[in-house]
Amino acid sequence: MKLANLSKAGGFAAATALLLTACGASNTGGGEAGSGEEAGAPEGGDSSAWGDCTPGATSADATELDPAGGDLTIGAFTGWDESYATAHLLKAVLEEDGYSVTIDSYEAGPGYTGLAEGDIDLLTDTWLPLTHADYIEQFGDDIEAQGCWYDNAVLTFAVNEDSPAQSIADLPDLADEYGNRIVGIEPGAGLTQITQEEVIPTYGLEDYEFITSSTPAMLAELDSAVESGENILVTLWRPHWAYDAWPVRDLEDPEGALGETEVIWNFSRGGFTEDDPYAAQLLNNLVLDDDQLASLQNLMMSDEHYGGEDHDAAVAEWLEDNPEYADQLRAGELG
Template sequence: MKKILVSSFTALLLLMVVGCSSESNGEENTDSENSEGEQTITLGVTPWTSTVPPTKVARILLEDMGYTVEETQADAGSVFVGLSRGDIDVFMDSWLPVHQVYLDKYSNDINDTAVSYADADAGLVVPTYMEDINSISDLKGKEDSFKNNLYGIEEGASVTEVIDEAIEGYGLDMKQVNSSEGGMMAEAMRKMQSEDPVVFYGWRPHTMFNKFDLKILEDDEGFFDKSSVHVITNNNLEENAPDAYEFLSNWSIPIDDVENMIVQIEEEGMDPEEVAQNWIDNNEDKVNEMLGK
């Protein structure tokens, strides 16, 4: 009986050793797969129509490279906080010089990686039927016709501070009314339908310039510069995913193409990923250049 017990205990011990060895090997294989084929890259996505096309194009190409890609929705300020903490890896739609304040604040943790496109117009906008308003200074003395309201995007966007500075700098008796991009445009559209006076923040690329007759007001005081749109990454990406970083450092896309994709998504109701894939399929040379092929 004693021999039987010893033999059983020995067999059980061997099974445990083999089982632990197999489990350990399985864990190693899983870790290897994650590091080689399932590494996650997180893209920050602001609530702007201009963010969607480049984000979707980048996502598809990164997934083709073998990465798992996630998107985090947030306002611009929160996206930069996420980049600085390493919670977000990439932001495809940083507007400079407006976002320079974030680049300066988090300079030790983030990297200005590439210029997506340059010469993006932005500023205060009115409909063209307002023939006597062609510059921001023309608003002076006419504020009451606008009910003293100037419509802007969400408060978390750094441009809201620039707009407030412009209101003060031009001595306008107006207040900025902030909401989402969609909320701002809904209010502007409501007023334009009846050709009422309205002034709001506008930029390219955006469907507003395709859908309505608008003009960006001249800014003699220089509050609103032409913008260039940049790709921002956190400082860990180059080391953790060097091929992804190299691809993003080669990134560029024409502003007209971005605007056309916005129209397809917002006006024609096409699926954003389908629109992005169509752009990739129709721009093979450009894509290969970015991928270093």
């Protein structure tokens, strides 16, 4: 397969540095659509409670509501592929319902500022309870939670699926199988820091050479190894379309050295639920599992497909391949 164009992924991985001290997620959210606790948002000031959300817990049938129509702006975080996947997926469905949707790219700080000030209507890529907790603390009074859509955001060590290791704990005895190499990404990425400071000493992997350069370089090595039938060990994360593009699987992390999972939430500007109950409910209905998200991102980002050049066309093709998804989204049947 052709190497995918993932120049944005290094920025995504760097943002995961906060996962170094990540809290676990029990994923037991609930509630009605809307803001605050009505959208399954936690009560009180404990940021770890944001991890207690089950995707689809705030779902309901949006077809009973009237779309407000008009113009909507969705913010997507530069370098975060799942931002563009969810933003363009919602754009396709909302435009079928009579809206005109614009997607603008932002770094996280300006994105939350724009949302709080009402310049952006929606953000679909808030990682909680840790990565974006500071922004929720800063802007939480001016924005509305609109449910969570994914609960498996985590850093990983991954291998080709037919290789022998099942756990990171197996690796000290299997170094020869992987050429004594861990293939990493950008030197400044949070995942790289965690690998160096936590995973290698925790599991005694000092005999491995830890190679860092870039996410595209890591994916090139992964592609080459799979094509040649060689074993490979890489640092990776979910959600990522590599899981759809290549036969790879995650290693177990019994010591929790890579940190635990986070949940990805939707947020809207303040007052959005009152202004447009239909679109707000559509956000609460959004759910994507690993296979769905990986296949959508692969179609959007891989050079084998659209190579990051035409997100709307990629989403249109994905919806053709998944013909029930849009109707299930509107009906609140994905959770």
